[in-house]
Amino acid sequence: MTDTDASAQDVPAAGPAGPADPPTVPAIGLDGVAKEFHSRGETVTAVRGIDLAIRTGEFFSMLGPSGCGKTTTMRMIAGFEEPTRGTVRLDGRDVTAAPPNKRDVNMVFQSYALFPHMSVFENVAFGLRRKSVPRDQITRQVGEMLEIVDLTGREQRRPRELSGGQQQRVALARALVNHPKALLLDEPLGALDLKLRQAMQVELKRIQREVGITFVYVTHDQNEALTMSDRIAVMNDGVIEQLGPPRDIYEHPATRFVAGFIGTSNLLAGSLARVTGGQGVIEVSPDERIIVRAGRSELTVGQEVELTVRPEKIELAAGPGPAGGCALRGTVTEVVYLGTSTSFSVHTTTGADVVVFQQNSASADTPVGRGDEVWLTWDPQHSYPIG
Amino acid sequence: MEQPVLADHPGGVTARRPRPRLGKALAPYLLSLPAGLWLLVLFLVPLVVMLSLSLQSCNTATGACVMTWHWGEFGQQLSLYHAQFITSFYFAGAATILDLIVSFPIAYWIAFHGGSKKNFFLLMLLVPFFVSFVIRTVVWEFILSDQGIILGTLKNAHLLPQNFHVLATGYAVVAGLAYNYLPFTALPLYVAIERIDKRVLDAAYDLYATRRQAFLRVILPLSVPGLFAAFLLTFVPALGDYLNQQILGGTSNTMIGTVIQNAFLVNLDYAGGSALSAVLLAIALVGIFAYARLLGSRTIEDYI
Numbered sequence: 001m002t003d004t005d006a007s008a009q010d011v012p013a014a015g016p017a018g019p020a021d022p023p024t025v026p027a028i029g030l031d032g033v034a035k036e037f038h039s040r041g042e043t044v045t046a047v048r049g050i051d052l053a054i055r056t057g058e059f060f061s062m063l064g065p066s067g068c069g070k071t072t073t074m075r076m077i078a079g080f081e082e083p084t085r086g087t088v089r090l091d092g093r094d095v096t097a098a099p100p101n102k103r104d105v106n107m108v109f110q111s112y113a114l115f116p117h118m119s120v121f122e123n124v125a126f127g128l129r130r131k132s133v134p135r136d137q138i139t140r141q142v143g144e145m146l147e148i149v150d151l152t153g154r155e156q157r158r159p160r161e162l163s164g165g166q167q168q169r170v171a172l173a174r175a176l177v178n179h180p181k182a183l184l185l186d187e188p189l190g191a192l193d194l195k196l197r198q199a200m201q202v203e204l205k206r207i208q209r210e211v212g213i214t215f216v217y218v219t220h221d222q223n224e225a226l227t228m229s230d231r232i233a234v235m236n237d238g239v240i241e242q243l244g245p246p247r248d249i250y251e252h253p254a255t256r257f258v259a260g261f262i263g264t265s266n267l268l269a270g271s272l273a274r275v276t277g278g279q280g281v282i283e284v285s286p287d288e289r290i291i292v293r294a295g296r297s298e299l300t301v302g303q304e305v306e307l308t309v310r311p312e313k314i315e316l317a318a319g320p321g322p323a324g325g326c327a328l329r330g331t332v333t334e335v336v337y338l339g340t341s342t343s344f345s346v347h348t349t350t351g352a353d354v355v356v357f358q359q360n361s362a363s364a365d366t367p368v369g370r371g372d373e374v375w376l377t378w379d380p381q382h383s384y385p386i387g
Numbered sequence: 388m389e390q391p392v393l394a395d396h397p398g399g400v401t402a403r404r405p406r407p408r409l410g411k412a413l414a415p416y417l418l419s420l421p422a423g424l425w426l427l428v429l430f431l432v433p434l435v436v437m438l439s440l441s442l443q444s445c446n447t448a449t450g451a452c453v454m455t456w457h458w459g460e461f462g463q464q465l466s467l468y469h470a471q472f473i474t475s476f477y478f479a480g481a482a483t484i485l486d487l488i489v490s491f492p493i494a495y496w497i498a499f500h501g502g503s504k505k506n507f508f509l510l511m512l513l514v515p516f517f518v519s520f521v522i523r524t525v526v527w528e529f530i531l532s533d534q535g536i537i538l539g540t541l542k543n544a545h546l547l548p549q550n551f552h553v554l555a556t557g558y559a560v561v562a563g564l565a566y567n568y569l570p571f572t573a574l575p576l577y578v579a580i581e582r583i584d585k586r587v588l589d590a591a592y593d594l595y596a597t598r599r600q601a602f603l604r605v606i607l608p609l610s611v612p613g614l615f616a617a618f619l620l621t622f623v624p625a626l627g628d629y630l631n632q633q634i635l636g637g638t639s640n641t642m643i644g645t646v647i648q649n650a651f652l653v654n655l656d657y658a659g660g661s662a663l664s665a666v667l668l669a670i671a672l673v674g675i676f677a678y679a680r681l682l683g684s685r686t687i688e689d690y691i
C-alpha cells in the first residue's frame with residue numbers, strides 16, 4: 001500500500017494500534033484483513049491483507065476493476081463475509097465475528113434489494129422497527145428522511161411503482177434513517193442511465209454533507225470516485241495499490257496500474273543520462289529529453305525509470321522549447337475531436353505512442369492534422385516516476 | 388418516469404409499413420384454439436352435462452334420464468352426506484397443511500442452498516411419482532399394515548400395544564393424501580421462493596433483523612403467492628380424492644369422493660352423484676374465492 005495523502009500523517013495507517021497522542025479512532029479500521037474462498041478444492045484469494053483507516057465523516061471510495069476485492073472488502077465491513085485473517089473495527093470496537101444485524105453500519109445494495117411487498121414507508125421504517133423505536137418516533141424520523149431524499153408524498157407507493165432513481169433514494173433513506181456509524185454503498189448508481197447517475201452523484205454528496213455520516217463507496221467508475229470522494233483507495237488483485245485524495249491519485253499515480261486505471265496516461269521509459277539537483281534526464285536525442293524529478297527514492301545515473309505524463313499536461317509545439325523542459329518529437333497518427341477538447345495520438349521518436357489533449361479554446365492554434373510533425377513539450381513537474 | 392414521450396413512430400414510417408395480413412391478426416386466436424377446444428370439450432361440456440344431470444330424474448333400472456328440474460336432489464343428498472363432506476374438508480385440509488409444513492423447508496432449501504444441483508434435487512422430489520398413483524398407495528397400505536415392517540417391528544419390540552393400528556383410521560388417509568400430493572405443494576412453493584431476490588435477505592439482516600424476523604417479515608410474505616398456489620393445487624384434488632380413503636381408510640371415514648364414485652358406479656344414481664359433484668364444486672369455488680379475497684388477490688398482484 002502506498003499512502004500518498006499529504007495530510008494523512010495524523011492517521012496511523014495501521015489503524016488504532018498507533019501511538020495515542022491524537023486519539024482519533026477511525027470510523028472503520030481494517031487490520032491485515034484477508035479473505036479466501038474455497039470452492040471445489042481450490043482456494044481463491046479475494047483480498048490479500050488490507051490495512052485501512054476510514055475517518056469519521058469522510059466520503060471514502062474503493063475503486064477498482066471487477067474482481068479486485070472491493071466488494072468483498074465491503075461485505076466484510078458489513079458482516080456478510082467473515083475475514084479469513086485480520087480484524088475489522090467499527091469506532092475502535094472489534095466486530096470481526098459479529099453478524100450484520102449486530103453492526104452499526106448499513107448498506108445500499110447494488111440493485112437496491114428493496115422489500116417488494118412493503119410500501120416506501122415500511123421499507124424505510126424496517127430498521128427502526130427492528131430496533132423497537134416507538135411508533136411516533138418512527139413516523140417522524142421516516143418522514144424527515146423521506147424529505148431529505150425528496151420522496152415526501154410517496155410513502156404509500158410500492159417499490160415497483162417508482163422509477164430507478166426513486167428506488168435508489170428509498171434504498172438510501174432506508175439505510176440512513178438508522179443513523180449508522182458508516183453507510184456502505186455497493187455500486188449504487190450502476191443501474192441508472194448516465195444523466196440520472198450524474199444527478200445522483202451530486203445528490204449523494206449533498207445528502208452526505210447534510211447527515212454527516214461516513215460514506216464508504218464501492219465503484220469501478222473512476223469519474224464517480226474522483227468527483228465524489230474525499231479519499232480513494234485504488235484496489236487491484238486483492239490489495240490497495242494507492243490510497244489518497246482524488247487529486248493525488250490522479251496527478252501522482254503511484255503504480256503502473258493506477259496510472260492506467262485512472263484516466264488516460266502516457267507511459268514513458270528510459271535510462272538516466274544525467275542526474276543534477278534531484279532531477280534525472282533521459283536523453284533521447286540532442287534536442288529531445290525527458291526530465292524526471294526524484295520521487296521517494298534517489299535517482300542514479302544509468303538507472304532505468306518509468307514515468308507517466310497526463311495527456312492534458314502536454315502541449316503541441318513548433319519547437320523543442322526551453323532547455324529546462326521536456327521535449328519529444330513525433331508524428332501525429334490520429335486526431336479525435338471531443339467537443340471541448342481534441343485528442344491527438346502522436347508516435348514519438350522514442351517509439352512510445354503518446355496521447356495529448358488540447359482544449360478547443362478560442363485562442364487555439366492552427367489545427368494540426370494527421371501526419372504532421374510536431375513537438376511535445378511539458379513541464380518536468382508533470383513527469384511522475386512510478387515503481 | 389417523467390420523460391417526454393418521444394415520437395418513436397413518426398407518421399411517415401407508419402404509413403409505409405405494410406398492412407398487417409389477416410393471418411397475423413388471427414394468430415392469437417389460432418394459437419389459443421387447441422387450449423380453447425380442450426376446455427370446451429373436456430371441461431365445459433362435461434360440466435354442463437353434469438349440472439343438467441343433477442336436475443334430471445333417472446330410471447335406475449334402464450339408466451334413462453329425463454329433465455324434470457327436480458331441485459330436491461340437492462337437499463336430499465346434502466342431508467344424507469353432509470358428514471362425508473365435513474370429513475373430506477377435514478382430511479384434505481389436514482393433508483394440505485401437513486404438505487405445506489413439510490414442503491416449505493424443502494423448497495426453501497433447494498431454492499436458497501441448492502446451488503448448481505437444484506434440478507437434481509427437484510428431480511429427486513419427483514422420482515417416486517413416476518410410479519403409478521394406485522401402486523404407491525397400495526405400498527403405503529403394506530408399510531402401514533398392522534403387522535407390517537413398521538408397526539410389526541415396533542409391536543415385537545413391545546413399544547406399541549398389540550391392538551395398535553394405523554390403517555383404517557383417518558391418520559392413514561391424511562398420511563396417504565399428504566404423501567400423494569406433496570409435489571403439488573413443493574413445486575409451486577419452490578417456484579415462488581426461487582423468485583425471491585436473495586439480496587433482500589441480506590438487506591433484512593443488515594437492517595438489524597434476526598433470522599426469525601427476516602423469515603417472518605420478508606421470506607414468508609414474499610412466499611405468499613407460492614403458498615396460495617400450493618394450497619390450491621393440493622387442497623382441491625385432495626378434496627375429491629377417493630382412492631386414499633378406499634385403500635387406507637377402511638370402511639369408516641368415508642370421503643365425499645367415495646360417495647360420488649359409488650353413486651355413479653355402484654348405485655347408478657346419476658342425478659344424486661351429479662348433485663353431490665355440483666355441491667362439492669360450488670363449495671370449493673366459494674372457499675377458494677373467499678381465501679383469495681382474504682389473502683391472495685392483493686398480495687399476488689403486488690409481487691408480479
